[in-house]
Amino acid sequence: MRIEFLIQNYYGVGGTNTAVHNLALGLAERHEVEVVSVVRRQDHCHQDPAGTYTVRPLLDLRRGRPDAADPRRTERSRLVPPDEEYYGQYNALTDERIVEHLAAGRSDVVIGTRPSLNLLIARHGHPRALRIAQEHMTHDLMAPGVVDALRAAYPGLSASVTLTASEATWLRGLVPGHRVEAIANAVPGAVVAPSTCEQPLVVAAGRLDVVKRYDVLVRAFALVADELPEWTLRIYGDGERRDALRALVARLDLHDRVLLMGRVAPLEVEWVKGSIAASSSTHESFGMTIVEAMRAGLPVVSTDAPWGPRELVADGENGYLVPVGDVEALADRLRVLMRDTALRQRMGAAAEASSHRFLTPAVVDRYEALFDELAADLPRRPSMRSVRSVLGRLARRREEPVAGPVDASPPKASVVAEHGRLRVHPPAGWTPGSTLLLRSRVDRSRRTYPFTGPPEAPVCEVAEALPDGRWNAYLVEGREAVRLDAFIDARALLAPPQERGPLSVLLPYRTADGFLAVRSWTRESHVECTGTRFEGSVLVLDLEPHGRAWDEDPGVTLRAVRRGAVEVAVEVPLEASGPAGFTGRLPLRDLVDARLTRHDDWDLWVVRRSGAQVRVARFLDDVAERKAVYRHPRLTFHPDEGSALVETHPASRVAVQVYWTVDSEVSVFVAE
Secondary structure (H helix, E strand, O other): OEEEEEEOOOOOOOHHHHHHHHHHHHHOOOOEEEEEEEEEOOOOOOOOOOOOOEEEEEEEOOOOOHHHHOHHHHOEOOOOOOOOOOHHHOEHHHHHHHHHHHHHOOOOEEEEOOHHHHHHHHHHOOOOOEEEEEEOOOHHHOOHHHHHHHHHHHHHOOEEEEOOHHHHHHHHHHOOOOOEEEOOOOEOOOOOOOOOOOOOEEEEEOOOOHHHOHHHHHHHHHHHHOOOOOOEEEEEEOOOOHHHHHHHHHHOOOOOOEEEEEOOOOOHHHHOOOOEEEEOOOOEOOOHHHHHHHHOOOOEEEEOOOEOHHHHOOEOOOEEEEOOOOHHHHHHHHHHHHOOHHHHHHHHHHHHHHHHHHEHHHHHHHHHHHHHHHHOOOOOOOOOOOHHHOOOOOOOOOOOOOOOOOOOOOOEEEEEEEOOEEEEEOOOOOOOOOEEEEEEOOOOOEEEEEOEOOOOOOEEEEOOOOOOEEEEEEEEEOOEEEEOEEEEEOHHHHOOOOOOOOEEEEEEEEOOOOOEEEEEEEEOEEEEEEEEEEEOOEEEEEEEEEEOOOOOOOEEEEEEEEOOOOOOEEEEEEEEEOOOEEEEEEEHHHHHHOOOOOEEEEEEEEEEOOOOEEEEEOOOOOOOOHHHHOOOOEEEEOOOOOOOOOOOOOOOOEEEEEEEOOOOEEEEEEEO
16 A cells, blocks of 8 residues: 655654654555655654655755745645644645645545644545544644534545544544544554663653643652652753743752753653653643653653543553642652652553553554555555555655655664663674774774674673763774664663772763764762752752772862963862762852952862862763753852952852853853
């Protein structure tokens, strides 16, 4: 069969795009699949077809392309209801291209992915094609005019597919006699082992927008933070509410406990680091992140938002449901799980088992069964053969590979990180005799590691101390070196190392353009900053020494040293804490009073009894770009007088902020 998905913008990021990608990959095992994007604004897709399906735009709106300057883009659409949520993305040119495309009848099955496109498929789809509407938006978010249009047009469709049973019931009532099936979104099988639910970490993921109500989650976490000080909360994603959330985290003094991780892919390797998944949405049409978390073996604490969560989470079995917007109820359910490892593990196992019904093969089977039943009522086309009779993969048409060359995606290795060691498994289809190459970005030096072990489970180990820096990873086959991508299982890095000897840190990460790289630090002596907090205007640092002879030569002072030609230092004594740690209390007011210019930077060191200085840093976790994730609140001071060396007149206000350098070291800036 030739199966086509029609989507508004496949080159962007979003839940619908992910859902289409997962289903397209599964269907492409036995069919010819194409994703048709109405518009294209970026060079590459965020989804990787991996050579299994094609991607094609109807309008190319990249700079300099003819479509971008077409005057018809300024004319309003006549085919899309004006109160459709994304009406502004349609115009006379999109109307023309979509109708022309549908009339050509290129595919046996055409699947729309939002109301505007489903309406166009119903009215203009080829009569000999199966025309199916996927409803990723729930009816309570649709404008009345859109609902009226659905009622009138949907009898022209072969069927509709909703993500939940409750939404299917509503649509059957709206369009009596119309075929409606409830088929959930697909998730691929796991690529890493599920979580052990032992790490004190709560994980949430999704767009940082109003609907997700992450402010509710942050406030709920704040209610339990003091009771359970070892726990942290990570929120993955980006969006319009990022700055507001960051400000809330600062007001609640949770900058070191609630981390906005940004957009990260793939998310699966992040879910398994946690022990609890949380969702605080006011509305979820399905709950893709909930299913992904369940697949990773996490119990889920979710608001009982319409419509998806209540069909995914069995309250008290694989997680908990709480009322929408109820901060205290959310905090209470989090508290129950945070206190009980055995309960988390039991619920996590139940969550993983219940996620199996959403795995791609099961969802593909349901779609194929629907296609078979619907095809029986249509005139036969040469390619409209029973899906059950298609045993091998069909030959695929290769038009312009507009998602980027489908064979240009970097091969995907698998990396397991432990403290001081990496185990790397080569990508599928690797050539025996190939090697792993790490090449330094600093001086272009190279390290090569062979793959060993049985052919069915080859692995190479990197366990040597590498010079400080960043290293790009390549697979070397013969004379050719190819950059690698990777699934990175770095959960072991969240637990502290068992020994506190000299450090050899190897931290794998994915670069912004999707390649595998490694950060390395080697230290004979090191001071790890395990936490920061504020007591009024005093910066409190929890410090943990690593290396040789700290017992004989302990750290005695914390020293803040001003950068620049004129060196100024502020020193405070260290206090012993725990069996082998220190606490440093640095009055930030002292840095304000000692400033010399309008903007001073201060680096923090621990001074040993011998006089040796050790830079305060944090290397021992899984965060490669700490500067982007850990954000400290900015404090404001009103100095009594200005320094005689300040370049201008004394400032009325001075801002002070603690920050992490690009090398994951602790510094402070003081600025007028």
